[in-house]
Amino acid sequence: MEVKEKMGRLENEEYIINMGPQHPSTHGVLRLVVALKGEIVQRVEPHIGYIHRGIEKMCENLTYQQIIHLTDRMDYLSAHINNEAVCLTVEKALEIEVPERVKYIRTIMSELTRIQSHQLFWATFGMDLGGLTCFFYGLRDREKILDIFEESCGGRMIVSYNTPGGLMNDIHPNFQNRVKEFLKYFRGVIHEYDDLLTGNVIFQERSKGMGVMTKEEAIAWGLTGPTGRASGFSCDIRKHNPYSAYDKVTFREILYTEGDVFHRYLARMEEMRESMNIIDQLIDNIPEGPFTAKMKPVIKLPEGEYFQSVETARGELGVYIVSDGNKNPYRVKFRSPNFVNLAPLNLMARGSKIADLVAIGGSLDLIIPDIDR
Amino acid sequence: MKSVIEYFRGIFNGIKSLLVGMTVTGGYFFRPGTTLTQQYPDNRDTLVMFERFKGEVVMPHNEKNEHKCTGCGICEINCPNGSIEVIPATEVTEEGKKKRIIDKHIYHLGMCTFCGLCVKTCPSQALAFSQEFEHAVFDRTKLTKVLNQPGSKLMKGVE
Amino acid sequence: MEFSIYDFSSFTAWIDQSLRAAMSPGMAVAIEMLIIGVAILIFYAIVGLFLVYAERKVCALMQNRMGPNRVGPGGIFQTIADLVKLLFVELVPIKNADKILFSLAPYIVIIASFMAMGALPFAKGLHAIDLNIGVFYLMAVSSMGVVGVLLAGWASNNKYSLIGAMRIGAQIVSYEISVGMSLVTIVVLAGTMQLSEIVQAQQYGWFIFRGHIPALIAFVIFIVASTAETNRGPFDLAEAESELTAGFHTEYSGIRFAFFFLAEYINMFIVAAIATTVFFGGWMPFNVYGWEGFNKVMNFIPPFIWFLGKTGALIFLIMWFKWTFPRLRIDQLLTLEWKYFLPINIINVLIMALIVLLGWHW
Ligand code: SF4
Ligand code: SF4
Numbered sequence: 073m074e075v076k077e078k079m080g081r082l083e084n085e086e087y088i089i090n091m092g093p094q095h096p097s098t099h100g101v102l103r104l105v106v107a108l109k110g111e112i113v114q115r116v117e118p119h120i121g122y123i124h125r126g127i128e129k130m131c132e133n134l135t136y137q138q139i140i141h142l143t144d145r146m147d148y149l150s151a152h153i154n155n156e157a158v159c160l161t162v163e164k165a166l167e168i169e170v171p172e173r174v175k176y177i178r179t180i181m182s183e184l185t186r187i188q189s190h191q192l193f194w195a196t197f198g199m200d201l202g203g204l205t206c207f208f209y210g211l212r213d214r215e216k217i218l219d220i221f222e223e224s225c226g227g228r229m230i231v232s233y234n235t236p237g238g239l240m241n242d243i244h245p246n247f248q249n250r251v252k253e254f255l256k257y258f259r260g261v262i263h264e265y266d267d268l269l270t271g272n273v274i275f276q277e278r279s280k281g282m283g284v285m286t287k288e289e290a291i292a293w294g295l296t297g298p299t300g301r302a303s304g305f306s307c308d309i310r311k312h313n314p315y316s317a318y319d320k321v322t323f324r325e326i327l328y329t330e331g332d333v334f335h336r337y338l339a340r341m342e343e344m345r346e347s348m349n350i351i352d353q354l355i356d357n358i359p360e361g362p363f364t365a366k367m368k369p370v371i372k373l374p375e376g377e378y379f380q381s382v383e384t385a386r387g388e389l390g391v392y393i394v395s396d397g398n399k400n401p402y403r404v405k406f407r408s409p410n411f412v413n414l415a416p417l418n419l420m421a422r423g424s425k426i427a428d429l430v431a432i433g434g435s436l437d438l439i440i441p442d443i444d445r
Numbered sequence: 446m447k448s449v450i451e452y453f454r455g456i457f458n459g460i461k462s463l464l465v466g467m468t469v470t471g472g473y474f475f476r477p478g479t480t481l482t483q484q485y486p487d488n489r490d491t492l493v494m495f496e497r498f499k500g501e502v503v504m505p506h507n508e509k510n511e512h513k514c515t516g517c518g519i520c521e522i523n524c525p526n527g528s529i530e531v532i533p534a535t536e537v538t539e540e541g542k543k544k545r546i547i548d549k550h551i552y553h554l555g556m557c558t559f560c561g562l563c564v565k566t567c568p569s570q571a572l573a574f575s576q577e578f579e580h581a582v583f584d585r586t587k588l589t590k591v592l593n594q595p596g597s598k599l600m601k602g603v604e
Numbered sequence: 605m606e607f608s609i610y611d612f613s614s615f616t617a618w619i620d621q622s623l624r625a626a627m628s629p630g631m632a633v634a635i636e637m638l639i640i641g642v643a644i645l646i647f648y649a650i651v652g653l654f655l656v657y658a659e660r661k662v663c664a665l666m667q668n669r670m671g672p673n674r675v676g677p678g679g680i681f682q683t684i685a686d687l688v689k690l691l692f693v694e695l696v697p698i699k700n701a702d703k704i705l706f707s708l709a710p711y712i713v714i715i716a717s718f719m720a721m722g723a724l725p726f727a728k729g730l731h732a733i734d735l736n737i738g739v740f741y742l743m744a745v746s747s748m749g750v751v752g753v754l755l756a757g758w759a760s761n762n763k764y765s766l767i768g769a770m771r772i773g774a775q776i777v778s779y780e781i782s783v784g785m786s787l788v789t790i791v792v793l794a795g796t797m798q799l800s801e802i803v804q805a806q807q808y809g810w811f812i813f814r815g816h817i818p819a820l821i822a823f824v825i826f827i828v829a830s831t832a833e834t835n836r837g838p839f840d841l842a843e844a845e846s847e848l849t850a851g852f853h854t855e856y857s858g859i860r861f862a863f864f865f866l867a868e869y870i871n872m873f874i875v876a877a878i879a880t881t882v883f884f885g886g887w888m889p890f891n892v893y894g895w896e897g898f899n900k901v902m903n904f905i906p907p908f909i910w911f912l913g914k915t916g917a918l919i920f921l922i923m924w925f926k927w928t929f930p931r932l933r934i935d936q937l938l939t940l941e942w943k944y945f946l947p948i949n950i951i952n953v954l955i956m957a958l959i960v961l962l963g964w965h966w
Contacts, residue, residue, distance in 0.1 A: 087763065089763045089764065089767075095849060096845055096846050096849060097846040097847060108767075111767070111771075111934055111935075134525055135523075137523070137562060138523070138525035138560070138562065140560070141525055141558055141560035141562075142525075198930065199846060200846045201846070201930035201931060202837060202838060202840070202844065202846065202929075202930045202931025203928070203929060203930035203931075204663070204667075204837075204927060205470055205663070205666055205667050205927050205928060207667075208667035208668060208669065209667070209668070212481060212668055215481075219495075222495045222497070222498055223495045223497065224497065225497070226495075226497040226498055226499040226559075226561065226574065227498075227499055227559060230558070230559065232559070232560045232561055235565075240561055240565060241497070241565075244495075244497065264469050267465045267466055267468070267469045268466050268469050268470070268928070269466075269930065271462045271465060271466075272462050272463065272466050272929065272930060273458065273459035273460075273462045273463060274463075274838060274929055274930050274931075274932055274936075275930050276462075277932075277933075277936055278930065278932070278933055278936070369566070425933055425934060425935065426767070426847050426848075427841075427844070427847055427931070427933040427934065428933065430846055430847050456944065463928075463929065466928045466929065467924060467925075467928050469928070470666040470667075470924065470927055470928045471666070471924060473665065473666050473667070473668055474662065474665045474666045474924075477665055479668050480664075480665070480668050480669060480670050481668050481669070482668075482669050482670040484670075484673075
């Protein structure tokens with residue numbers, strides 16, 4: 073009798089493991105408290121805040137030019153796009169029109185950022201699933217883009233290239249050549265990504281039908297970026313609310329309806345190709361002109377509230393600035409895509425295996441500093 | 446019958462996809478010329494960084510030990526994290542006027558985030574980025590540097 | 605039947621006789637065992653260290669890297685340097701771990717792989733023990749290592765380790781069947797379980813050629829299933845570093861960790877050696893019936909070179925798998941075994957039996 077009771081208790085007992093904050097598959101200091109039953113995930117509870125630096129609060133004591141360098145450090149893989157978001161908000165508030173040249177360069181840089189971010193996603197996602205070689209191929213190709221950044225901006229990841237009104241400095245004379253060289257190179261090797269992972273039967277078996285989010289759920293949870301679009305939620309800011317030079321290019325919004333891990337992955341693969349097309353359309357037509365609009369050395373936004381959202385590599389980044397007319401903002405709020413994308417992890421992973429949890433987490437392409445800010 | 450065909454087709458397509466993957470890795474294995482590794486500490490002599498690379502903030506001096514910093518303190522105001530401290534001094538010029546000059550331009554490399562605002566906003570272009578990237582030291586006080594060299598003077602013609 | 609110039613049986617027999625002449629039989633056996641033990645130990649260490657180095661070079665080249673290149677020419681002494689480092693690493697005591705089992709586990713793993721080594725025929729006569737149930741013995745011994753892994757996972761008092769251990773338990777129980785069945789296919793063809801005779805039977809045509817398609821299928825299944833059994837990628841679920849940090853050896857450090865690490869590589873060598881022996885003619889040179897000149901040249905190459913060469917090629921294949929494919933999930937792993945390998949295997953054995961009965965093989 074007693075043994076039976078004990079057995080019953082054992083069966084109902086959950087096996088709690090702490091994934092993280094130091095765990096190879098959480099890509100940073102995210103802590104997931106996972107309740108298991110055997111291999112099956114019963115419940116996932118994300119605990120965040122391990123890399124909270126109070127960026128939003130820090131912004132309140134900085135000038136608008138100084139804010140830029142902090143946004144680099146949120147989603148460090150979309151550093152350039154984050155910079156752009158703040159700049160666009162400030163420019164919108166000041167009602168200044170930046171030169172065409174700036175718009176073109178910003179768009180090209182953003183798309184390069186998107187490609188390198190997706191390359192790193194591919195690399196780490198492959199590694200999460202145990203394909204260690206992917207990691208090196210992804211980083212190998214990403215290196216080429218980082219070189220482009222380094223040549224023009226002076227930084228590889230933390231670029232700080234945008235500034236309200238324009239750019240920190242003009243593009244390097246070699247920039248166009250390098251970008252074209254990269255496009256040629258990358259078109260030649262992107263098939264390896266498909267050969268190695270996309271087509272692989274093990275990979276397909278592991279990713280298809282996993283962590284499904286329907287369109288309704290995606291909208292309800294506010295999933296954006298490739299994660300949302302894989303579920304069929306048309307949410308590409310570049311398309312619906314074009315900024316910079318996105319109204320001058322034609323490109324496809326990648327939409328799928330399945331909403332599983334595989335299609336999230338596929339959406340990113342296709343986005344890389346689309347990004348290359350966008351760059352193709354712009355790279356030869358960068359207009360001549362100044363690389364920054366005339367700006368006062370001290371920027372003071374008129375009193376009011378301003379909002380601008382951009383499409384980062386992971387989804388919609390919204391920048392909300394409240395100004396009381398001083399040189400520092402009164403309040404800054406970032407609507408970061410990763411924080412929102414993390415939220416339904418429990419819903420997606422419940423009932424799947426540990427290995428699936430890793431795959432689902434990987435497919436959301438989370439950047440932890442962006443969640444915690 | 447159909448499911449049997451599906452079963453075997455599944456097996457064959459699966460094997461084929463695996464072989465395709467193996468050609469990629471095998472292809473690189475049998476072409477050792479494709480390695481990209483840079484032998485870093487060995488190639489130090491030939492390693493060239495991009496000229497805009499933001500290694501650390503320096504104050505270029507010319508051969509007469511002159512710099513362009515007027516001690517205005519704009520870089521200090523613009524630095525987002527207080528990495529720069531400008532300690533000014535006053536000097537009496539030949540005409541007998543008092544003039545603000547730089548005594549010490551202190552730069553905390555350990556705090557700098559390489560945003561580039563100091564270099565960009567300096568009115569006399571006294572600052573620049575060097576391509577030096579080997580910053581590791583055993584004692585962090587070494588990361589605090591005085592950018593103007595001892596005995597250096599303001600360059601002629603810079604106000 | 606001509607014999608190759610490299611026949612070690614008379615050499616070993618001579619050692620045996622001179623030992624027996626000099627001392628009592630019991631003493632002679634003891635000394636022989638000592639010699640063999642030391643010889644295998646040295647071979648074990650060399651193979652282990654070399655394979656670690658080889659794996660690092662292979663994966664580096666596949667990934668556009670250089671791999672170890674600092675210690676010695678081409679980094680050849682890198683693994684020795686690593687080993688020395690591991691020897692000096694502290695053996696971290698784990699709180700609430702089962703002390704005895706925790707320290708016992710790596711030895712079980714190592715001993716299991718050591719025992720398998722003894723039965724492998726490296727060349728004619730170069731054979732520690734030629735059991736008449738050689739195939740059976742190898743299978744039995746090579747699956748003993750899992751006990752060590754299970755103990756390691758259980759005794760570490762770590763949740764990740766336990767999951768890893770449970771996974772490998774399920775994995776080995778399933779894949780042992782496949783390994784056995786695919787070897788049975790060849791045993792049916794050879795009509796014996798004695799490894800030396802299996803090798804001898806392949807003088808003119810290795811079993812992989814002689815056995816028609818069933819032998820080929822058996823080989824593919826064997827190599828996949830034994831990769832799974834040795835717990836290597838893409839079947840390294842017990843370690844699965846992206847899921848379970850390091851699986852069953854998460855808590856191990858220093859030389860104990862080195863034992864697990866070494867045993868993994870030795871096991872890889874052993875399965876490749878078994879596959880060589882059973883499917884690729886062991887130490888037999890590549891001979892074609894009737895081509896005397898060609899055969900002479902081939903016979904001139906020493907048999908252990910043949911053996912190590914073939915084994916090396918198979919090891920390379922296993923490494924190639926690991927560095928190309930993503931990892932399977934536990935349920936897929938079991939599906940692969942029970943839904944694909946097992947039925948195919950059973951049919952395969954039947955077909956092979958039919959071929960042998962009808963005398964279609966040559
Ligand atoms: S680069 Fe930025 S952080 Fe560094 S000293 Fe200059 S202004 Fe300060
Ligand atoms: S470096 Fe430039 S900005 Fe800074 S104090 Fe000197 S002159 Fe002024």
